[in-house]
Amino acid sequence: MSAQIIDGKSLAEKLRGQLKADVAEFQSQTGIVPHLAAVLVGDDPASAVYVRNKQRACEKAGIRSTLHRLPSETTETELLDLVQQLNRDDSVHGILVQLPLPPQIRETAILDAVVPMKDVDCFHPENVGLMVQGRPRYLPCTPSGCQLLIQESGFETAGAHAVILGRSEIVGKPMAMLLVQKGAVANATVTIAHSRTKNLAELVRQADLIVAAIGKPKFVTAEMVKPGACVIDVGINRLDDGTLVGDVDYEAVKEVAGAITPVPGGVGPMTIAMLLQNTLTAARLLS
Ligand SMILES: NC(=O)c1ccc[n+]([C@@H]2O[C@H](COP(=O)([O-])OP(=O)(O)OC[C@H]3O[C@@H](n4cnc5c(N)ncnc54)[C@H](OP(=O)(O)O)[C@@H]3O)[C@@H](O)[C@H]2O)c1
Structure with a gap:
């Protein structure tokens, strides 16, 4: 007998539909539009596709998305500066740094610099620790x-x-x-x-x-x-x-x-749906 096929595309669509309603309700109650800032360094075509898909999904759910594109020769200091700027920007609720980064940039240095409240990928050690202890702020x-x-x-x-x-x-x-x-x-x-x-x-x-x-x-x-x-x-x-x-x-x-x-x-589609969910959670936690 053939296996049950678990349809991630349709489950993700259902979740995104619910999320869109939740975003609209949050916005009508607070006047705040959840905002995901994506950072893309270099010109890896697969990364560009991933970021575009995440941005499109944001737009469909009523989440604002902005893209910060940096050239492949960007230094670690320059990227850290951008992350700090996004950390300070009160209009930004979630920060997504698309991986992989060019070899001259240490991924841990960048991911550790994202303020934990805006770490919607759940990569920061504080958020990983909370998740391991069974009291997650964000889910990976x-x-x-x-x-x-x-x-x-x-x-x-x-x-x-x-x-x-x-x-x-x-x-x-x-x-x-x-x-x-x-x-x-x-x-x-x-x-x-x-x-x-x-x-x-x-x-x-x-x-x-x-x-x-x-x-x-x-x-x-x-x-x-x-x-x-x-x-x-x-x-x-x-x-x-x-x-x-x-x-x-x-x-x-x-x-x-x-x-x-x-x-x-x-x-794949579920990963994007969960990112959107975390962005709404971030907007709630930060407002
Ligand atoms: N669908 C999505 O949304 C999504 C999201 C993230 C990743 N992915 C995909 O998922 C895959 C894994 O991604 P990742 O980021 O976790 O990869 P990764 O960082 O490259 O890790 C791969 C892991 O697989 C292990 N491995 C490699 N060859 C193996 C073998 N022959 N037998 C047993 N274990 C082996 C490695 O072991 P060692 O630690 O010993 O090297 C490592 O732990 C990739 O295809 C990636 O594109 C999909």
Whole structure:
């Protein structure tokens, strides 16, 4: 039997519709328009597309968005100056620095400089710490989007063995932290796997829930998936012929899994919806 397809595109649209209503209500009560300032350094085409998609989504939801474009030779000091300026600007509620940054700029130096109240990506150590302790100010966008997809599928996470593939600060680690919390769509027993993990295929086969975030096209094969498992595919990989695929061999795995997210149309749209949600939260917290 083929897996349930978890439709991230339609779930994200539903969330954005609700968010638009929430933004309008907030604006009518306070007179404030939530405002996301995006910073794009250099001319990486993929980053430019990501930022444009986030800006379009803001506009549709009634959130103001401004873009600060800097050349690829920008120095760390120049970027820090811009971040400080946005930190001080009372009209700005959320600051998004699109990653990756050029090699001469230390990402941690920039992300640590964003004032925590405006850190809508939830990258600042203060916000990560609050999230780990189970009292989040903001939820990390991609992992919390995955959580909502899991909830949408009806999969019971409590007591389930979740195997997270990848230990990045953006996806793998915060995903594990959300799933291990006490609470809804959590209470899982979590294993984090990475490039040094031994017997990876055997480990993944034990999982009731798989979250794949490694950036390797079709890495998770049908043989690695326990029948009925819930599979969340975070990966975005462009093949030589231009097609976009995830970290999971979707066509084969959907014949084994209980539920699966497609790429595109799975996690990606949810990440944007959660960013918008965090921007509204920021506007509320700062007003
Ligand atoms: N859909 C979305 O909204 C969204 C958002 C963010 C990222 N992404 C996508 O998700 C993927 C991961 O992103 P990321 O930022 O987390 O990537 P990353 O920072 O490159 O981290 C990749 C992780 O995968 C691990 N890994 C690499 N090869 C492996 C292997 N053969 N076996 C086991 N683990 C392996 C790495 O292990 P080590 O730590 O040992 O090196 C690392 O922890 C990318 O395709 C990215 O484009 C999508």
